[in-house]
Amino acid sequence: MKIFLAGCYPRPWILDNFIENMKIYLAGVWPWRNTGIYDTVTSKFNPYILESFFYADAHTERLLPYFGDFLLDSGAFTFMQGKGGVPDWNKYVEKYADFIKRNNVQKFFELDIDSVIGYPAVLKLREKLEALTNRQCIPVWHVSRGMREFRSMCEKYSHVAIGGIVSKEIPPDKYGGLPPLIREAHKCGAKIHGLGFTSLQWLPRCHFDSVDSTAWTAGNRFGYLFYFDGKTMQKKPVPKGHRISDTQGAALHNFIEWVKFQQYAETHFKHVRKPRKKTKKE
DSSP states (O other): OOOOOOOOOOOHHHHTSEEEEOEEEEOSOOTTGGGTTTHHHHHHHOOEEEEETTTOOHHHHHHGGGOSEEEEEOSHHHHHTTOSOOOOHHHHHHHHHHHHHHTTOOOBBOOOOHHHHOHHHHHHHHHHHHHHHTSOOBOEEOGGGHHHHHHHHHHHOSEEEEOOTTTTSSOGGGGGGHHHHHHHHHHTTOEEEETTOOOTTTTTTSOOSEEEEOGGGHHHHHTEEEEEOSSSEEEEEOOTTOOOSOHHHHHHHHHHHHHHHHHHHHHHOEEEEOOOOOOTTO
16 A cells, blocks of 8 residues: 655745754853863864853864864953953954954854943944954844844844843843844844853743853852753752862763753754845845
């Protein structure tokens, strides 16, 4: 007997859109990265990494070829926290651009230091950064810029980001406002990144193209081990009155478990995005 499948015509929404997967980038300064404990894991698993230019060094450049994908943050958040003093921003952009060009970094964020120097000055630094690198950066939207600027950003850029999550500019009780922003970006054909978006509860509901997390380092700092249970991350606290004796081993364990979650998210957290209509600037 032959069984014929009927009604298998491709749906128009599939033909007209991309099915995308979410990438979770591991962010944060790697403890003991200069000791080589991450090298084998990095070369084996090729993890997705977000690094801040503020902390980038020779070890970052050494490991770059082994990353499955790489995002370079400007280090703006560090300055917004009051660390690092107040640099000459034009010179800082020049050094930032030099690192990008020297290492052929394809994905890098603007200096979203609106709260430090104001948005008009940020736009000038963005323009200078793009002129020096000869490629688009990833602009970072903040609530203070308004919805009109968000839509304009999504129309002009193929890759955009939402900031202010870590600083509670967008607090957890306002996460329900993220999906409409993500849908707006996807309508424009733009990919969208959630900076510092680590909520395990909201990740499956917020269809970002990518997010980054420093959560994997929390176990190193507060004394517990993470493990991937096949769907999400769980944590196992150290018994009261005890401490983790092998801190390097714990850091490596947590790193590997979060890499497993990266791999799961990329195959299970899916969403739809419209094709991108390129602008003259792209």
